[in-house]
Amino acid sequence: MIAPRLLAELHAMFSADRVATDADSLARYGLDWTRYYQPAPSAVVFPQTVDEVVAVVQWANREQVALVPSGGRTGLSGGAVARQGEVVVSFDRMKAISDFDPVARTVRCQAGVITEALQQFAAENGLYYPVDFASRGSSQIGGNIATNAGGIKVVRYGMTREWVAGLTVVTGKGEVLRLNNGLAKNNTGYDLRHLFVGSEGTLGFIVDATLKLARQPAELGVMVLAVPQLTDIMKLFHAFRERLDLNAFEFFSEKAMRHVLARGHVKRPFEGEADYYVLLEFEKLAADTEEVALAVFEACAEQGWLVDGVLSQSEQQAKDLWRLREDISESITPYKPYKNDIAVTVSRVPAFVERLDAILSREYPDFEVLWYGHIGDGNLHINILKPDALELDDFRRACEQVNEHVFSLVGEFGGSMSAEHGVGLLKRDYLDVTRSVEEIALMRAIKAVFDPNGVMNPGKLL
Amino acid sequence: MIAPRLLAELHAMFSADRVATDADSLARYGLDWTRYYQPAPSAVVFPQTVDEVVAVVQWANREQVALVPSGGRTGLSGGAVARQGEVVVSFDRMKAISDFDPVARTVRCQAGVITEALQQFAAENGLYYPVDFASRGSSQIGGNIATNAGGIKVVRYGMTREWVAGLTVVTGKGEVLRLNNGLAKNNTGYDLRHLFVGSEGTLGFIVDATLKLARQPAELGVMVLAVPQLTDIMKLFHAFRERLDLNAFEFFSEKAMRHVLARGHVKRPFEGEADYYVLLEFEKLAADTEEVALAVFEACAEQGWLVDGVLSQSEQQAKDLWRLREDISESITPYKPYKNDIAVTVSRVPAFVERLDAILSREYPDFEVLWYGHIGDGNLHINILKPDALELDDFRRACEQVNEHVFSLVGEFGGSMSAEHGVGLLKRDYLDVTRSVEEIALMRAIKAVFDPNGVMNPGKLL
Numbered sequence: 001m002i003a004p005r006l007l008a009e010l011h012a013m014f015s016a017d018r019v020a021t022d023a024d025s026l027a028r029y030g031l032d033w034t035r036y037y038q039p040a041p042s043a044v045v046f047p048q049t050v051d052e053v054v055a056v057v058q059w060a061n062r063e064q065v066a067l068v069p070s071g072g073r074t075g076l077s078g079g080a081v082a083r084q085g086e087v088v089v090s091f092d093r094m095k096a097i098s099d100f101d102p103v104a105r106t107v108r109c110q111a112g113v114i115t116e117a118l119q120q121f122a123a124e125n126g127l128y129y130p131v132d133f134a135s136r137g138s139s140q141i142g143g144n145i146a147t148n149a150g151g152i153k154v155v156r157y158g159m160t161r162e163w164v165a166g167l168t169v170v171t172g173k174g175e176v177l178r179l180n181n182g183l184a185k186n187n188t189g190y191d192l193r194h195l196f197v198g199s200e201g202t203l204g205f206i207v208d209a210t211l212k213l214a215r216q217p218a219e220l221g222v223m224v225l226a227v228p229q230l231t232d233i234m235k236l237f238h239a240f241r242e243r244l245d246l247n248a249f250e251f252f253s254e255k256a257m258r259h260v261l262a263r264g265h266v267k268r269p270f271e272g273e274a275d276y277y278v279l280l281e282f283e284k285l286a287a288d289t290e291e292v293a294l295a296v297f298e299a300c301a302e303q304g305w306l307v308d309g310v311l312s313q314s315e316q317q318a319k320d321l322w323r324l325r326e327d328i329s330e331s332i333t334p335y336k337p338y339k340n341d342i343a344v345t346v347s348r349v350p351a352f353v354e355r356l357d358a359i360l361s362r363e364y365p366d367f368e369v370l371w372y373g374h375i376g377d378g379n380l381h382i383n384i385l386k387p388d389a390l391e392l393d394d395f396r397r398a399c400e401q402v403n404e405h406v407f408s409l410v411g412e413f414g415g416s417m418s419a420e421h422g423v424g425l426l427k428r429d430y431l432d433v434t435r436s437v438e439e440i441a442l443m444r445a446i447k448a449v450f451d452p453n454g455v456m457n458p459g460k461l462l
Numbered sequence: 463m464i465a466p467r468l469l470a471e472l473h474a475m476f477s478a479d480r481v482a483t484d485a486d487s488l489a490r491y492g493l494d495w496t497r498y499y500q501p502a503p504s505a506v507v508f509p510q511t512v513d514e515v516v517a518v519v520q521w522a523n524r525e526q527v528a529l530v531p532s533g534g535r536t537g538l539s540g541g542a543v544a545r546q547g548e549v550v551v552s553f554d555r556m557k558a559i560s561d562f563d564p565v566a567r568t569v570r571c572q573a574g575v576i577t578e579a580l581q582q583f584a585a586e587n588g589l590y591y592p593v594d595f596a597s598r599g600s601s602q603i604g605g606n607i608a609t610n611a612g613g614i615k616v617v618r619y620g621m622t623r624e625w626v627a628g629l630t631v632v633t634g635k636g637e638v639l640r641l642n643n644g645l646a647k648n649n650t651g652y653d654l655r656h657l658f659v660g661s662e663g664t665l666g667f668i669v670d671a672t673l674k675l676a677r678q679p680a681e682l683g684v685m686v687l688a689v690p691q692l693t694d695i696m697k698l699f700h701a702f703r704e705r706l707d708l709n710a711f712e713f714f715s716e717k718a719m720r721h722v723l724a725r726g727h728v729k730r731p732f733e734g735e736a737d738y739y740v741l742l743e744f745e746k747l748a749a750d751t752e753e754v755a756l757a758v759f760e761a762c763a764e765q766g767w768l769v770d771g772v773l774s775q776s777e778q779q780a781k782d783l784w785r786l787r788e789d790i791s792e793s794i795t796p797y798k799p800y801k802n803d804i805a806v807t808v809s810r811v812p813a814f815v816e817r818l819d820a821i822l823s824r825e826y827p828d829f830e831v832l833w834y835g836h837i838g839d840g841n842l843h844i845n846i847l848k849p850d851a852l853e854l855d856d857f858r859r860a861c862e863q864v865n866e867h868v869f870s871l872v873g874e875f876g877g878s879m880s881a882e883h884g885v886g887l888l889k890r891d892y893l894d895v896t897r898s899v900e901e902i903a904l905m906r907a908i909k910a911v912f913d914p915n916g917v918m919n920p921g922k923l924l
Contacts, residue, residue, distance in 0.1 A: 103700050103809035104840070126704075148649050159647065162624070175900045184839040185621065185805045186878035187610050187660050188885055188896045189923050190905050194656035198649050215707070238565050242588075245677070286748035343647045347565035377646040378566070416648035423650055434650045438637045442911060443652050449907040461651050 001085045002042040006063055010043055010087070013055055018046040018093065029090055030068075030082040032075040033135075034426055035336065036396055041068065041082035046093040050168065050176060050207050056089060057205070058174040060455040067455050069201035071111065071143025074135035076339055077424030079147060079200045079460050086458075089205065091142050097121050105213045106165050106182050111142025111206050118211065127213040130157035134326050142206045148198035150420030152326070155376035156247040157214065159420070161197045166210030169196050172203060172451025182210035195446070200422050201457035203450040218283040220247065221290060222318040223297070225309040226274035227251075230357075231350040232305040236278055237376055239300055243292050248281040249376025250325050256370040256383075257324055259331040266323045272308025278375075279325045281318075328372050335385035336392060337370070338399035342410050343419035346378040352413050353380065359405050367402075379419040382406065407433045423461045431461070463547045464504040468525055472505055472549065475517055480508040480555065491552055492544040494537040495597075496888055497798065498858055503530065503544035508555045512630065512638060512669050518551060519667070520636040522917040529917055531663035533573065533605025536597035538801055539886030541609060541662045541922050548920075551667065553604050559583050567675045568627050568644050573604025573668050580673065589675040592619035596788050604668045610660035612882030614788070617838035618709040619676065621882070623659045628672030631658050634665060634913025644672035657908070662884050663919040665912040680745040682709065683752060684780040685759070687771040688736035689713075692819075693812040694767040698740055699838055701762055705754050710743040711838025712787045718832040718845075719786055721793040728785045734770025740837075741787045743780075790834050797847035798854060799832070800861035804872050805881035808840040814875050815842070821867050829864075841881040844868065869895040885923045893923075 010019050020029070021043045030039025042065075047053045060067050066086040073080050082088050091112035099108040105127060109118055115129075115136040122129040131144065133151030143149075145167070149160045157163075166182035179193040180186055196203060227233055237249055254275050261268060269277075284290060293311060300306050312318035344352045353371070360369050366387060373380040384402060386395045407430050410417050417433040431440060444462055447454075472481050482491070483505045492501025504527075509515045522529050528548040535542050544550050553574035561570040567589060571580055577591075577598040584591040593606065595613030605611075607629070611622045619625075628644040641655040642648055658665060689695055699711055716737050723730060731739075746752060755773060762768050774780035806814045815833070822831050828849060835842040846864060848857045869892050872879050879895040893902060906924055909916075 101807065101809050103696055104807050106807075148653075150647055150649075154647065158624075159649075161653075162620075171900075171904075177898065177901055177904075179901075181876045181878075182807055183805055183878050183881075184808065185612055185616065185836070185841045185881035186896065187612075187621075187880050187882050188878055188889075188893060189660070189662075189902075190657055190665075190908055191610075191623075191660055192901060192904065195652055198651070198653055200651075203652075215703070234565055241677070343645055345563065345566050345568075345644055346646065347563050374647070379647045414643045416643075416645050416650055418649050419645075419647035420649050427650075431650060434648065436639065438633075439639055439641075439654060440651075442633075442639075442654065445911040446652055446908065449904060449911065 002065055002087065006065060007043060009059065010045060013059065014045050014047070014052070018048070020044040029070050029088045032073040032078060032080040034076060034078045034081065037078055037081045037083050037425065039081065039083055040085060041088045042085045044070070044088040044090055046090050048093045050170065053089070053170045053205055053207055054174050054176060057170050057172065057455070060087065061174060061453050064453065065455065066458045068457055069142070069146065069205050071140035072114065072135065072138040074139045075143065075147060075424060076341070076421045077418065077426040079422050079424030079457070080143070081425055091140060094207065099210070100125060104182070106210050107213060108208055108210045109141045110208045111140060113141045115139045115141065115144060122213045123216070126216060128216045129163070129211065130214050131160050131163060134329055141209060141211070145197055145206050145209055146199060146201050147422040150374065150377070150379070152248050152250060152374065154374060155249050156245065161194065163212045164193060164197055164209055165212050167193045167196055167206060168208045169204045169206050172453070172456040198422070200424060200461045202447055202461050204456060217247065218285055220281055220318055221284050221293060222279065222281050222312040222321045223293065223309055224269045224321050224324065225278045225306045226270070226272045227276045227278055227306050228274045230276055230353055233276065233278060233375060234347060234350055235305050236300055237346070240280055240296050243296050244282045244289070246280055246282055246376065248279065250279040250373070251375040252277055252325055252328060252372035253370060255368070256328050256372045260324055260327045263331055266320050269310050269321060269324060270308045274307055277324070279321060325372065328370070332370065332383060332385060336395070337383040337385050338396065340382040340403070340406055341379070341419050341421040342382070342406065342415055342417060343377065343379040344410070344413045344415035346376065348413055349375060349378055349380070352409065352415070356406065356409055359409065360402070363405060364402060377419070403430065425460060428461060464527055464549065468527060469505060471521065472507060475521065476507050476509070476514070480510070482506040491532050491550045494535040494540060494542040496538060496540045496543065499540055499543045499545050499887065501543065501545055502547060503550045504547045506532070506550040506552055508552050510555045512632065515551070515632045515667055515669050516636050516638060519632050519634065519917070522549065523636060523915050526915065527917065528920045530919055531604070531608065531667055533602035534576065534597065534600040536601045537605065537609060537886060538803070538883045539880065539888040541884050541886030542605070543887055553602060556669065561672070562587060566644070568672050569675060570670055570672045571603045572670045573602060575603045577601045577603065577606060584675045585678070588678060590678045591625070591673065592676050593622050593625060596791055603671060603673070607659055607668050607671055608661060608663050609884040612836065612839070612841070614710050614712060614836065616836060617711050618707065623656065625674045626655060626659055626671055627674050629655050629658055629668060630670045631666045631668050634915070634918040660884070662886060662923045664909055664923050666918060679709065680747050682743055682780055683746050683755060684741065684743050684774040684783045685755065685771055686731045686783050686786065687740045687768045688732070688734045689738040689740055689768050690736045692738055692815055695738065695740060695837060696809060696812055697767050698762055699808070702742055702758050705758050706744045706751070708742055708744055708838065710741065712741040712835070713837040714739055714787055714790060714834035715832060717830070718790045718834045722786055722789045725793055728782050731783060731786060732770045732772050736769055741783060787834065790832070794832065794845060794847060798857070799845040799847050800858065802844040802865070802868055803841070803881050803883040804844065804868065804877055804879060805839065805841040806872070806875045806877035808838065810875055811837060811840055811842070814871065814877070818868065818871055821871065822864070825867060826864060839881070865892065887922060890923060
């Protein structure tokens with residue numbers, strides 16, 4: 001915990017209601033959605049202006065205090081965890097949406113804007129913010145950018161990175177950088193904007209962003225397909241993508257779906273049952289798009305790649321089908337799942353999954369392992385559910401042993417040990433699975449350029 | 463020029479036919495498309511493997527020799543110019559296309575692959591490489607990435623940056639980095655790949671890249687519209703984009719088009735004449751797409767935003783319409799044009815152009831100034847033609863005075879002083895128009911991390 005003198009300085013810097021040191025706030029703002037750490041920050045501050053962010057960073061440099069950025073704290077890798085007396089800098093009071101430009105299709109958001117608020121703003125103005133995921137109701141734009149959030153529409157629209165036209169950041173030295181200024185084209189040297197996207201608060205704070213918006217999608221068609229053989233999923237991906245522009249291509253296992261069905265709020269999509277399901281979405285851009293989709297469906301059925309399926313006939317049905325996939329994560333929360341978020345090249349997914357499945361069944365026959373994810377991006381979420389009999393700490397340690405197997409295979413396949421969740425605390429020790437020794441050394445040197453005193457989210461990522 | 467001992471070492475490193483020191487080669491490989499510099503490299507080497515690139519970089523570090531990367535040398539900012547005894551490293555012998563993955567839609571290209579060769583490879587495999595520009599027949603992939611090449615389809619497909627799924631680079635220290643490995647998703651810390659895109663050879667050499675491919679576009683419709691008032695162009699952009707997904711939105715002046723028409727290979731698109739023209743392109747995705755385009759056309763005509771226009775009725779006609787725009791640059795080459803390549807936010811283009819036009823007409827009444835560019839990206843190419851009476855050096859100096867006016871206005875509008883051509887030698891002294899003092903200092907520090915001995919393309923960009 002920081003000294004009383006330093007706390008007094010924080011109080012002098014911020015109005016009384018914008019410094020919190022009560023136990024509730026410290027517990028709440030010291031944690032993200034990972035549940036493996038004990039929160040222990042010294043204080044939480046709530047800046048309202050860029051100048052206040054600069055002031056707290058300069059103070060942290062002067063006093064050698066560690067800072068942790070805090071957005072919606074929906075992260076899954078501990079990137080926003082404060083457990084060693086850090087000062088948490090929350091962006092809850094920076095929620096302005098401004099400078100909407102309908103011709104350029106851009107809008108400016110302060111870091112604390114909730115993802116869903118931006119999506120609604122875009123919709124009200126006849127446009128669309130396409131980065132979308134289950135935590136849309138609480139995640140914040142600053143955190144999305146700091147973690148380069150992905151989600152369910154990446155196969156069509158890409159990651160958060162693609163939508164950032166400009167960034168205002170405060171570096172670890174307390175400098176304000178206004179990067180790229182919302183321009184569509186700007187080839188004037190190193191694009192520092194892209195260095196900050198995905199940097200997990202280790203180089204500086206993102207204080208606002210100019211984000212691109214897309215046109216609103218046409219009416220959407222959603223299909224769910226029953227797929228007996230995992231190896232056929234990428235054949236389906238290829239077949240459908242040859243004829244349709246896919247907005248999403250997700251998969252989940254029967255076991256995973258059962259956890260959603262058990263809640264009783266949605267029904268099984270059709271009678272046919274299979275070990276795996278694919279959910280895909282497309283825009284009905286032409287009068288015959290549905291026919292095209294059904295023709296591909298028939299051709300794939302003839303090949304034996306799928307045994308049943310459904311195409312949504314209404315917006316409500318499309319939403320219900322999405323719940324089968326989107327509600328998995330929430331449905332298994334009571335089992336304190338240990339989450340892996342890995343990626344390999346799309347075409348190598350079947351071989352990878354086959355190998356991994358064999359290892360997990362052999363080594364961990366007692367663990368319930370659920371598979372789902374954004375398989376059109378090569379991205380798999382492997383969730384291991386905690387058996388009732390096992391204590392949380394023992395379970396975590398066991399899962400870290402599982403990691404050895406998983407990550408060894410990820411390395412062999414040249415994959416990513418964190419596809420979209422970032423590194424934070426939870427994955428820090430596995431960074432070398434995906435990044436070489438040279439890369440990690442270069443990352444440390446870059447960190448030293450932007451944050452020479454190491455006050456920005458220390459211990460995370462690197 | 464480097465010492466004979468060093469030349470002998472180069473000869474020992476490369477086979478005889480892969481070191482050139484003859485006057486022709488030195489003149490050819492020491493220049494790009496800028497015509498304001500005297501080429502004077504010491505030698506040109508042609509590596510064939512990554513190991514050879516590493517060897518020459520390690521040698522350069524040991525011997526403190528400056529290296530200049532050389533691709534298709536179609537750059538317009540002097541980024542590939544060697545005029546101070548540097549050793550040019552040409553990628554002409556690294557032209558392999560490999561590892562095509564039809565499911566992931568990626569392909570690997572060595573740095574020396576010609577843009578058009580990749581486009582053809584993609585087409586032969588039923589796919590599409592969408593980064594396209596007039597120098598497609600000689601520009602190389604490595605150079606495209608090092609300069610983040612843009613072109614005529616950016617409004618739909620983005621810059622080269624968006625298509626780079628993986629990069630192999632040799633840093634200025636001689637380390638080999640394999641960045642991102644072709645993955646669709648990989649949130650494992652700072653994305654060094656994006657640091658190399660647009661770095662103009664100042665951090666290291668790009669030796670190969672895994673590039674994404676898109677589906678082939680449907681049949682394309684091309685319209686050319688006659689627009690009397692420049693301020694109405696962005697109204698047209700907004701109106702058409704509300705109803706159609708545009709692949710391109712270009713503009714040019716009547717004066718610029720006349721230089722193309724003078725060559726006699728294409729005809730005026732229609733009788734109506736106006737000071738400005740817009741060329742737009744869209745995919746005919748639905749049966750009624752043309753009707754939609756014509757309905758927007760009618761609505762815009764009623765507003766008085768356009769006075770004439772044409773919609774292509776065949777592939778040949780579409781191509782001919784494109785020539786009106788694409789052939790401008792080549793048609794004016796005899797006038798040794800001084801090129802500016804600037805960008806502002808799309809919505810601010812009309813105000814910017816009005817101000818700039820007034821300045822140029824007032825200050826340089828004797829210069830013929832041609833306007834054209836990728837106006838849907840806010841990107842304007844301002845070309846000043848050399849009057850016959852003026853010597854090249856005097857003309858260049860006069861244009862550098864014009865730059866003061868242009869860039870001062872670009873700064874005022876928060877724009878980019880190099881939208882897609884990069885900085886190189888030609889724009890180096892204007893970097894602070896677009897990048898702050900703090901940003902430039904950070905860029906220098908990053909350069910020092912990757913290239914501590916300053917052997918990589920010294921004097922360019924920074």
